[in-house]
Amino acid sequence: GAGVSQSPSNKVTEKGKDVELRCDPISGHTALYWYRQSLGQGLEFLIYFQGNSAPDKSGLPSDRFSAERTGGSVSTLTIQRTQQEDSAVYLCASSSQGTAQETQYFGPGTRLLVL
């Protein structure tokens, strides 16, 4: 595709419900990243997929958070039993090969509000 896309754009949910956020990376990009950005804050790394390697999950804040990347393309970030502190913008990015000197291309984000 032309760029990284994310869906939904906005999600409002009740505390305790599960949510799924989707990311479609740029076609052919082997690396995919998930970040979380709370209001007025910087980006907090969550998880990183690189090709067929085991994902780097070191940034996931709790076991309520998980992510999958199917077929090396689309990724889904799942938050179980959502809490109010999960409210944030969730950003996805992809890059060609996953090296540190590459540009990361970001999607528009999903704004999650947990009531």
Added chain:
Amino acid sequence: SQQGEEDPQALSIQEGENATMNCSYKTSINNLQWYRQNSGRGLVHLILIRSNEREKHSGRLRVTLDTSKKSSSLLITASRAADTASYFCATDDSGNTPLVFGKGTRLSVIA
């Protein structure tokens, strides 16, 4: 893990003035990147500077890197209202992914 820290947190200037933002980091790096974010949405890559480079230009942007001080600056010359955004630096950790982003500088350019 290390983190870039931008300074100032917020900056307000008049259109036409220059805007300077600084970034400090903690450990050795191979590269440092600057990104811009409009309206709390996706980030857009601006420029990458390698650890063996001291200065880099791209249009109205000038980036410097001082590895001895572990700091970088982003200068936007002749600012425009459209430059209003948050600006983030991102560093690797000796060339490793993922990048680590700072908290950003919120720039407001007043017409």
